[in-house]
Amino acid sequence: MLYREAGDFKTSYQADSQTFPIAFDRWRYWAVLVIAFCVVPFFVNAYWANAILVPFLIYAIAAIGLNILTGYCGQVSLGTGGFMAVGAYACYKLMTSFPDVSIVIHIILAGGITAAVGAAFGLPSLRIKGFYLAVATLAAQFFLVWMFNKVSWFYNYSASGQINAPERFVAGIAVTGPNTAPWAQYMICLVFLTICALIARNLTRGTIGRSWMAIRDMDIAAEIIGVNPLKAKLTAFAVSSFFIGISGALFFAVYLGAVEVGEAFGIQKSFLVLFMIIIGGLGSLFGSFAGAAFLVLLPVALKVIGVDLLGWPTDLVAHLQLVIVGGLIMFFLIKEPHGLAQLWRVAKEKLRLWPFPY
Amino acid sequence: MKMKTLAVMALAGSMTAGTAMADLVIPDLSYRTGPYAAGGVPFSDGYQDYFALLNARDGGIGGEPVRVIECETAYNTERGVECYEATKGEGALIYQPLSTGITYQLIPRTTADNIPLHTMGYGRTSAANGEVFNWVFNYPANYWDAASVAVNYLLDENGGSLDGKTIALVYHNSAYGKEPIRTLEDLSALHGFTLTQLAVDHPGQEQKSQWLQIRRERPDYVLMWGWGVMNQVAVQEAANIGFPMENFIGNWWAGAEHDVTPAGMAANGYKSLNMNPITDYPVLSEIQSLVHEAGNAAGDGSNLGSVLYVRGMYAAMLAAEAIANAQDIHGVADVTPAMVRDGMEALEITNARMTELGMEGIGPEFAVTCQNHGGTGQGLVQQWNASAGVWEPLTGFISPDASVIAPLIAEDSAAFAAESGITPGCL
Numbered sequence: 001m002l003y004r005e006a007g008d009f010k011t012s013y014q015a016d017s018q019t020f021p022i023a024f025d026r027w028r029y030w031a032v033l034v035i036a037f038c039v040v041p042f043f044v045n046a047y048w049a050n051a052i053l054v055p056f057l058i059y060a061i062a063a064i065g066l067n068i069l070t071g072y073c074g075q076v077s078l079g080t081g082g083f084m085a086v087g088a089y090a091c092y093k094l095m096t097s098f099p100d101v102s103i104v105i106h107i108i109l110a111g112g113i114t115a116a117v118g119a120a121f122g123l124p125s126l127r128i129k130g131f132y133l134a135v136a137t138l139a140a141q142f143f144l145v146w147m148f149n150k151v152s153w154f155y156n157y158s159a160s161g162q163i164n165a166p167e168r169f170v171a172g173i174a175v176t177g178p179n180t181a182p183w184a185q186y187m188i189c190l191v192f193l194t195i196c197a198l199i200a201r202n203l204t205r206g207t208i209g210r211s212w213m214a215i216r217d218m219d220i221a222a223e224i225i226g227v228n229p230l231k232a233k234l235t236a237f238a239v240s241s242f243f244i245g246i247s248g249a250l251f252f253a254v255y256l257g258a259v260e261v262g263e264a265f266g267i268q269k270s271f272l273v274l275f276m277i278i279i280g281g282l283g284s285l286f287g288s289f290a291g292a293a294f295l296v297l298l299p300v301a302l303k304v305i306g307v308d309l310l311g312w313p314t315d316l317v318a319h320l321q322l323v324i325v326g327g328l329i330m331f332f333l334i335k336e337p338h339g340l341a342q343l344w345r346v347a348k349e350k351l352r353l354w355p356f357p358y
Numbered sequence: 359m360k361m362k363t364l365a366v367m368a369l370a371g372s373m374t375a376g377t378a379m380a381d382l383v384i385p386d387l388s389y390r391t392g393p394y395a396a397g398g399v400p401f402s403d404g405y406q407d408y409f410a411l412l413n414a415r416d417g418g419i420g421g422e423p424v425r426v427i428e429c430e431t432a433y434n435t436e437r438g439v440e441c442y443e444a445t446k447g448e449g450a451l452i453y454q455p456l457s458t459g460i461t462y463q464l465i466p467r468t469t470a471d472n473i474p475l476h477t478m479g480y481g482r483t484s485a486a487n488g489e490v491f492n493w494v495f496n497y498p499a500n501y502w503d504a505a506s507v508a509v510n511y512l513l514d515e516n517g518g519s520l521d522g523k524t525i526a527l528v529y530h531n532s533a534y535g536k537e538p539i540r541t542l543e544d545l546s547a548l549h550g551f552t553l554t555q556l557a558v559d560h561p562g563q564e565q566k567s568q569w570l571q572i573r574r575e576r577p578d579y580v581l582m583w584g585w586g587v588m589n590q591v592a593v594q595e596a597a598n599i600g601f602p603m604e605n606f607i608g609n610w611w612a613g614a615e616h617d618v619t620p621a622g623m624a625a626n627g628y629k630s631l632n633m634n635p636i637t638d639y640p641v642l643s644e645i646q647s648l649v650h651e652a653g654n655a656a657g658d659g660s661n662l663g664s665v666l667y668v669r670g671m672y673a674a675m676l677a678a679e680a681i682a683n684a685q686d687i688h689g690v691a692d693v694t695p696a697m698v699r700d701g702m703e704a705l706e707i708t709n710a711r712m713t714e715l716g717m718e719g720i721g722p723e724f725a726v727t728c729q730n731h732g733g734t735g736q737g738l739v740q741q742w743n744a745s746a747g748v749w750e751p752l753t754g755f756i757s758p759d760a761s762v763i764a765p766l767i768a769e770d771s772a773a774f775a776a777e778s779g780i781t782p783g784c785l
Contacts, residue, residue, distance in 0.1 A: 046443050046446075046447075047443040047444055047447065050439055050440065050443045051439070051440040051443050051444060055436065149531055149557070149559075159536065159537065159539070159540045159770060160458075160462070160482070160533035160536050160537055161532070161533055161536045162462050162533045164462070164466075164777070164778075166777060166778070167778075167779075177466065178466030178467050178469060178470035179470050255439075256435060256436070256439065256463060257463065257466060257467075258462045258463055258465075258466070259435070260435075260459050260462070260532055260533050262531055262532055262559060262560045263434070263435060263459050263532060263560060264435060264436075266560060299437075300440065303430075307428075307429075307430075313390075314388065314390060314428050314429065314430035315390030315391050315395075315399075315430060317430065318390070318391040318430045318432060319391055322391075
């Protein structure tokens with residue numbers, strides 16, 4: 001009843017092509033932003049920040065990045081973990097080399113460096129497609145992890161090969177290091193996610209996003225109608241890697257504080273982000289959020305239900321999680337290839353007609 | 359204040375089923391899944407069984423019952439952080455994560471939260487300097503000690519000189535495996551042996567090329583810093599290339615029954631370091647009768663008395679002794695994490711005490727001080743007897759070369775102190 005276009009008149013082209021054409025959605029969008037920025041920071045504690053909210057926000061940025069490349073431009077990538085590592089190590093080198101520069105600038109620069117690396121590894125996409133491209137990005141994944149393990153310059157020659165985030169401040173408030181308040185961790189990730197999501201939304205509905213989607217749907221046809229595949233594919237790799245680099249930098253500096261490349265940014269990280277966009281929905285920003293939320297919350301929820309409430313052994317619950325994630329991926333690939341985002345879309349269509357579907 | 363109560367209520371509502379009683383909370387950050395589960399399961403079983411024994415026999419420690427909260431990390435740092443945040447609010451007294459990667463995460467966090475961290479024979483070696491790492495303990499031994507003990511053993515075998523010998527180090531390509539490299543490089547310069555480094559990537563199933571290189575170069579000795587599935591594969595690969603097993607020495611995380619049994623008779627003669635000789639400790643039969651037969655065994659109860667089970671039990675014993683010590687010092691039974699830290703820093707383990715606990719000779723005697731959180735660093739060498747299926751101790755406790763390790767610890771901890779803005783000093 002509330003959820004409908006009726007009575008909501010658009011009087012300009014701008015209003016006609018806005019992101020949320022339904023008034024209810026617009027209100028919901030602003031309500032979510034107000035709650036996220038003005039309510040949650042006052043209630044968040046260390047457990048919620050470290051176990052749920054901060055990883056969700058960071059993985060959502062990574063999922064948006066991969067969704068641009070895979071969901072919007074159709075280029076399958078298994079190099080997400082490696083690109084996150086580039087962001088993390090770039091951020092670490094910048095943080096330790098220029099301690100006086102703000103961490104925010106370092107994180108953005110880390111995204112820029114990752115964009116350059118991503119575009120370089122995107123070059124093969126001009127020649128190869130599909131599975132073969134996936135294998136090329138897999139090579140990037142292994143090469144980057146190997147490089148960050150092998151070249152000690154990247155970890156400042158420390159004996160263990162670990163990188164540790166020193167304490168850094170934004171406007172006098174610690175955002176990295178062990179003494180960071182949970183709300184500060186949460187806020188810096190939220191600000192980056194909001195900006196990234198706005199950029200991604202506006203890119204994907206503009207010229208550049210349309211050229212990505214044209215390449216995704218049929219690259220030969222796209223080329224014939226005048227889309228430059230070189231430009232479209234490389235910009236997709238660069239923009240995607242930029243977001244993934246930012247998420248890698250936040251993952252290292254704000255969330256974990258110390259990482260080891262093989263363990264934190266291994267191939268399983270690439271798969272995790274890929275699963276997020278498959279379960280969430282390929283080619284949908286909402287899907288990136290939904291997938292990230294789902295895969296961050298699922299293990300925690302299973303643990304709370306299985307171990308804390310039902311008292312099952314911890315290993316049983318951990319194995320059950322693998323079974324459930326695997327089953328869900330098969331289920332979504334067969335039954336709903338567009339993921340949670342499509343379920344949401346269908347629900348919205350039904351809501352528009354409710355309560356008189358005829 | 360009100361906000362905080364609300365937050366605590368939200369937390370309590372979302373994640374706790376048990377009520378917060380006045381008991382001693384010990385989190386067990388275990389891993390029973392993933393490629394490192396083979397080592398994680400027996401360690402965790404031993405750790406939990408010992409506390410179950412204390413509860414059953416003595417009613418806990420100093421009359422306070424012990425509540426163990428198990429949390430599965432799968433050797434994954436993100437899950438480790440989640441476990442830490444989930445358990446610290448319950449009044450956790452001491453953390454023993456059994457993972458060097460998770461240890462690096464927890465060092466700054468536990469320091470900020472004032473909870474002691476005990477990394478027995480793993481973790482960050484320079485944490486032995488208690489003036490820099492006030493809240494981190496790694497007694498009775500650490501990786502650099504292990505490297506030195508192994509080299510001292512080889513020196514003994516070779517009449518005091520390793521000049522011109524070659525030693526290959528097969529290591530897990532992570533913070534854990536890289537830890538001994540600096541020490542071994544210094545030792546190679548000191549004793550004149552050549553060190554070859556062969557990295558094996560996580561999880562360690564792919565080692566063909568490393569062992570082909572060993573076959574080609576024929577080093578005199580192979581040292582291994584391995585864990586989890588990497589150990590089984592390495593022993594099998596060594597057998598495949600016919601490398602003499604008695605010249606192949608693992609560290610103390612690469613010397614349990616499950617590491618050698620898959621290779622069968624071919625693993626006979628493989629050596630490893632150990633912190634705890636394996637004998638029939640009287641405490642094991644107490645666990646058998648009071649915990650296992652009462653149906654309270656952790657896991658499936660099949661690991662009783664194995665190498666890592668005994669080590670997990672030893673870790674639990676050191677924690678329990680530290681808590682008892684803290685109760686003595688502060689005169690209260692319901693101790694706080696800060697009191698436990700004081701108990702750890704004043705801990706003294708004597709042969710008489712170990713015998714009293716039914717664990718005669720389970721570890722070296724040592725005393726912890728503010729300056730030295732690392733203990734004596736002694737280890738022994740054991741050898742696998744495949745036909746009997748037992749680890750036989752070859753030596754007594756061997757001391758590491760403190761003249762090499764002490765400067766390295768001072769250097770690394772000073773670098774850490776400078777990096778994190780810590781002024782060294784006792785609490």
